[in-house]
Amino acid sequence: MNIVAIYGSPRRGGNSDVMLDVFLSPVQPTDTIIRIIPSEMKFSQCKGCRACEKTGVCVIDDEIKTVSNHLLQADRVIISAPIFFYGFPSALKALIDRSQVLWSRRYLLKEELKPKKGFLLAVGATQGKKLFEGVILTSRFFFDGFNCEYQGEVVFRGFDKKAEIKNCQACLEEIKKAAQKFFYSENTII
Numbered sequence: 410m411n412i413v414a415i416y417g418s419p420r421r422g423g424n425s426d427v428m429l430d431v432f433l434s435p436v437q438p439t440d441t442i443i444r445i446i447p448s449e450m451k452f453s454q455c456k457g458c459r460a461c462e463k464t465g466v467c468v469i470d471d472e473i474k475t476v477s478n479h480l481l482q483a484d485r486v487i488i489s490a491p492i493f494f495y496g497f498p499s500a501l502k503a504l505i506d507r508s509q510v511l512w513s514r515r516y517l518l519k520e521e522l523k524p525k526k527g528f529l530l531a532v533g534a535t536q537g538k539k540l541f542e543g544v545i546l547t548s549r550f551f552f553d554g555f556n557c558e559y560q561g562e563v564v565f566r567g568f569d570k571k572a573e574i575k576n577c578q579a580c581l582e583e584i585k586k587a588a589q590k591f592f593y594s595e596n597t598i599i
């Protein structure tokens with residue numbers, strides 16, 4: 410199984426990094442994990458030029474081309490991210506915008522893309538009722554663009570200090586349980 414794990418925070422070793430590492434802990438050595446860290450990559454923003462709608466190819470030649478290939482070949486894709494102003498941090502959002510080329514290939518150029526499954530982990534500092542609504546929608550539509558079925562999310566409110574989620578044993582257990590089901594159960598919708 411090919412697993413693509415996207416670390417969405419610009420803070421290395423923070424809460425969402427811890428969550429993703431725990432989520433990946435049940436992965437068997439026979440499976441492959443590709444880790445993507447948008448905040449450490451150099452790539453341009455989507456220009457909105459629409460060339461990909463006709464050609465299925467992005468006019469910008471940078472690292473995102475490799476990311477797109479990893480996403481197309483994946484069996485499972487996971488995003489883990491903090492909430493920044495009720496959305497994703499900007500580098501992750503820029504990577505998502507660049508996946509418009511995949512959406513064009515699937516929906517405009519009618520290319521059959523391999524089916525995959527996707528999952529979201531997210532964390533925010535406050536208790537806002539609608540805290541995760543934006544990132545859940547963005548994840549659903551990002552995943553759908555490359556035929557990746559949204560399977561669910563594990564989200565936590567009230568964590569702000571670096572890696573303090575490590576002190577919440579119940580949170581870590583919930584993440585591991587969801588991961589086991591996401592990776593190794595037939596019926597994965599969580």
Ligand SMILES: Cc1cc2nc3c(=O)[nH]c(=O)nc-3n(C[C@H](O)[C@H](O)[C@H](O)COP(=O)(O)O)c2cc1C
Pocket residue numbers: 418419420422423424425426490491492493494495496532533534535536537540568569570571572
């Ligand atoms: C630029 C910025 C914007 C943020 N916006 C929000 C927000 O809108 N709502 C919220 O609950 N927390 C917000 N936070 C807090 C983070 O979501 C929180 O600290 C999270 O645990 C950080 O995860 P990380 O350690 O993986 O980076 C923000 C933090 C930063 C740095």
